[in-house]
Amino acid sequence: MKQFLFITDLDYTLVGDDQAMAKLNERLKVHRQTHHTKIVYSTGRSLYLYQKLTDEKTLLEPDVLICAVGTEIYYGGSNTPDSKWSDKLSEGWDKGLVVQISEVFPKLKLQPESEQRPFKVSYFLEEKTSGDFLSELESRLLEQGLDIQVIYSLGSSAHINSLSGVYEQGKDLEIPVLDILPRKANKGMAMTFVRENLEIDVAQTVACGDSGNDISLFADRKEKGIIVGNAKQELLEWHKTHPNENRYLAKANFATGIEEGLEYFGFL
Known part of the structure; x- marks a missing residue:
């Protein structure tokens, strides 16, 4: 057994079965103490919603926190995102223009203000959508010289407040989610950035996920990947x-x- 870099999504990946999470947390805690393994959370949540989750669930303190679908990186419990990563994402990004162009698509409903981040514009969709819609939206954005990507996934309303008027409150619904990000930002690219900063070998890195916004953690990767059994269809x-x-x-x-x-994979 030796050090490895453990990266995991939270909702419906690490979080979902409290008893199972407590068991895994204990094993990871011992491994970190013994082998200096690094624990990284990579979540679509904003820092605000991540902090709300920590009030509700018993999570290990991560060495690194990646928030907002890979657009923000926080080290060592800091509330200030890593400036080098932010500088990298600012090239070819204009949040105001992204919002202006997206407003012409009536299917898109803005997520709560807490989820609109400097390098992320996030929407709910009223229904599951087709690839043609996503291609049209992405084409409109690229035509304006924006260096962006559009990520579609099925999320849960369980951790989202302020859904009145879009979804029935009090129910844990599977809802279509659309995130528009700089092309250089997603969970996979953030993972590479963190791994290189921590100087951990790619062969000693493993990422875990359950939904479409985790695909970048697995696509054409030498890092190991774990998809949980309850993963979303996409x-x-x-x-x-x-x-x-x-x-x-x-x-x-x-x-x-x-x-x-x-x-x-032999990490535990």
């Missing part, structure tokens, strides 16, 4: 059509699936 379909021996599809759900994958 990720499962992508996994099936993009095989990679470095990726493992767990049989178990949530943290138990992560533990299964870590044992499969």
Whole structure:
């Protein structure tokens, strides 16, 4: 056993079964103490919603926190995002113009203000959408010289407030989510940036996820990847059509699936 870099999504990946998470947390805590393993959370949540989650769930303190779908990186419990990463993302990005162009698409409903970040514009969709819609939106943005990417995934309303008028409150619904980011920003690119800063070998890195916005953690990667058994359909379909021996599809759900994958790759 030796040091590794552990990167995981939170909602419906690490978080979802409190008992299983507590068991995995204990094993990771011991491994970090013994082998200096690094723990990184990579979440679509803003820092604000991440902090709300820590009030609700018992999470290990991460060495690094990646928020807002890879657009913000926080080290060592800081509330100030890494400036080098922010500087990198600012090239070819104009948030105001992104919002202005996107407003002409009536299917798009802005997410709460807490989820609109300096390098992320996020929407809900009233219904699941097609690739044609995504292509049209992306084309309109690229035509204006914006260096962007459009990421579609199915999220949960469980951790989102202020959904009145869009979704029925009090229910944990699977909802279509659209994030517009700088092309240089996503969970996968943020993972590479953090891994290189921490100087941890790619072979000693493993990432875990459950939905479409985690695909960049797995696409054409030498890092190991774990997809939990309860993964969303868009990720499962992508996994099936993009095989990679470095990726493992767990049989178990949530943290138990992560533990299964870590044992499969020999990290635990």
